[in-house]
Amino acid sequence: MTEKLHIVGGGMAGSEAAWQAAEMGVEVVLHEMRPTVGTFAHRTGHLAEMVCSNSFRSDDDAENAVGQLHWEMRAAQGLVMTTADRHRLPAGGALAVDRDPFAEEVTARLKSHPKVTVEESEITELPEEGRWIFATGPLTSPALGEAIARATGADQLAFFDAIAPIVYAESIDMGTAWRQSRYDKGETEEERTAYINCPMTKDQYEAFIDALLAADKTEFHEGETADYFDGCLPIEVMAERGRETLRHGPMKPVGLTNPHKPDEKPHAVVQLRRDNALGTLYNIVGFQTKMKYGAQTSVFRMIPGLEEARFARLGGIHRNTFLNSPTLLDDQLRLRARPNIRFAGQITGVEGYVESAAMGLLAGRLAAAEILGRPLPTAPADSAMGALVHHITGGAEAKTFQPMNVNFGLFRPVEGLKGGRKGRRERYRAYTDRAKAAWRAWLAGAALDAA
Numbered sequence: 001m002t003e004k005l006h007i008v009g010g011g012m013a014g015s016e017a018a019w020q021a022a023e024m025g026v027e028v029v030l031h032e033m034r035p036t037v038g039t040f041a042h043r044t045g046h047l048a049e050m051v052c053s054n055s056f057r058s059d060d061d062a063e064n065a066v067g068q069l070h071w072e073m074r075a076a077q078g079l080v081m082t083t084a085d086r087h088r089l090p091a092g093g094a095l096a097v098d099r100d101p102f103a104e105e106v107t108a109r110l111k112s113h114p115k116v117t118v119e120e121s122e123i124t125e126l127p128e129e130g131r132w133i134f135a136t137g138p139l140t141s142p143a144l145g146e147a148i149a150r151a152t153g154a155d156q157l158a159f160f161d162a163i164a165p166i167v168y169a170e171s172i173d174m175g176t177a178w179r180q181s182r183y184d185k186g187e188t189e190e191e192r193t194a195y196i197n198c199p200m201t202k203d204q205y206e207a208f209i210d211a212l213l214a215a216d217k218t219e220f221h222e223g224e225t226a227d228y229f230d231g232c233l234p235i236e237v238m239a240e241r242g243r244e245t246l247r248h249g250p251m252k253p254v255g256l257t258n259p260h261k262p263d264e265k266p267h268a269v270v271q272l273r274r275d276n277a278l279g280t281l282y283n284i285v286g287f288q289t290k291m292k293y294g295a296q297t298s299v300f301r302m303i304p305g306l307e308e309a310r311f312a313r314l315g316g317i318h319r320n321t322f323l324n325s326p327t328l329l330d331d332q333l334r335l336r337a338r339p340n341i342r343f344a345g346q347i348t349g350v351e352g353y354v355e356s357a358a359m360g361l362l363a364g365r366l367a368a369a370e371i372l373g374r375p376l377p378t379a380p381a382d383s384a385m386g387a388l389v390h391h392i393t394g395g396a397e398a399k400t401f402q403p404m405n406v407n408f409g410l411f412r413p414v415e416g417l418k419g420g421r422k423g424r425r426e427r428y429r430a431y432t433d434r435a436k437a438a439w440r441a442w443l444a445g446a447a448l449d450a451a
């Protein structure tokens with residue numbers, strides 16, 4: 001008899017992980033605390049409940065990264081994606097889902113699977129023995145959160161995200177912006193030029209503050225406490241405290257010289273810092289915000305150098321339990337210090353229903369393969385699944401790690417293609433063609449191993 005796989009959390013990730021492992025022939029015990037213990041966002045006792053919007057976002061697998069991830073999950077007979085397809089609602093190019101029948105069907109299929117046992121229980125410790133996947137999501141129960149923090153170190157587990165917007169490097173106007181670290185600090189040329197700086201005149205700064213103050217903001221959900229304030233104030237809250245606050249905080253202009261206008265001292269400077277090893281993404285330093293998405297795009301494009309900026313993700317602050325995965329997890333999603341334990345879903349620092357289910361799919365297959373004695377390599381870097389797992393377990397900067405959704409900035413560039421807005425469609429198609437080939441090969445390899 002093979003070892004059982006225990007999965008904690010029957011959300012998007014845990015449900016998918018359980019399905020994948022069970023389909024590979026492994027006995028699975030799925031521990032879900034609802035409905036006995038609830039969260040402020042879940043309403044039902046169903047597995048795979050969609051807590052807020054009913055959208056899996058774009059279904060375009062040719063020119064959209066999340067659409068490509070849909071494709072990969074369908075190719076792997078993912079439970080979440082194939083069930084979503086059966087409960088699809090009209091939504092243009094997006095995959096919108098009729099949430100209750102969707103969750104009911106996921107629950108029924110798992111409960112009736114001969115290899116799956118669903119136990120209604122809250123797990124509050126990281127066990128020393130056995131093989132486990134923790135997929136307890138952004139609202140991991142407090143007792144388990146404390147146990148994880150004890151095992152990983154309190155500074156390696158966050159309870160709120162504070163997401164600054166992330167910009168595609170190629171969309172920054174380097175005729176206005178320049179590369180320089182404050183006071184040219186750093187041992188190497190790479191470190192001395194680690195930041196991209198966008199200068200503002202006094203008039204531009206005042207107009208920017210006006211726009212920040214006037215912008216529409218989102219509120220916290222009911223029950224989502226606002227004790228995030230230490231050290232991660234939203235920029236609009238800083239601006240509300242005084243018009244000069246940002247100029248003395250993240251927008252201070254000191255230690256920087258604009259090579260395009262060396263005789264002109266900027267009144268304020270917005271800095272962007274590299275967000276991934278590939279150097280394709282930059283985050284706007286200290287610009288976490290609760291502004292609505294539409295407002296963010298127009299306000300941030302007021303920054304000189306970012307007029308044409310394209311955003312890989314916009315900013316936000318949410319209740320969100322997540323690990324510092326680049327430090328803690330290997331590319332198999334195992335805790336480096338305790339390899340009998342894997343993590344999956346949003347707690348690994350991915351963001352969104354689809355990305356969470358994708359990490360569940362991968363963790364379920366990798367754990368089951370290990371139990372069956374024929375371990376699998378992790379997802380290939382050129383697939384969307386692989387781009388995401390490599391980002392969270394290594395490509396992302398550990399010091400500033402914040403949750404990420406899948407986007408083309410995580411993909412290795414395809415050689416010989418035009419950069420910029422004009423070449424975009426061709427580039428995206430090249431990424432998704434390459435991703436499909438890589439994912440097909442990985443699935444075929446996994447199937448051969450099983451034969």
Ligand SMILES: Cc1cc2nc3c(=O)[nH]c(=O)nc-3n(C[C@H](O)[C@H](O)[C@H](O)COP(=O)(O)OP(=O)(O)OC[C@H]3O[C@@H](n4cnc5c(N)ncnc54)[C@H](O)[C@@H]3O)c2cc1C
Pocket residue numbers: 008009010011012013014031032033034039041042048049051052053054055121122123124135136137138139140141144221319344345346347351352353354356357
């Ligand atoms: C308020 C809110 C709104 C959101 N809105 C959206 C949105 O509109 N679109 C989107 O794509 N994403 C949204 N998200 C993120 C979304 O929740 C995740 O992307 C997705 O559900 C994560 O999947 P998961 O499996 O990692 O976690 P979940 O789907 O949350 O599943 C985790 C499961 O673990 C269970 N659990 C927790 N602790 C324990 C324990 N100790 N023992 C046993 N079981 C436990 C929970 O009950 C839950 O069922 C939102 C999140 C929140 C908090």
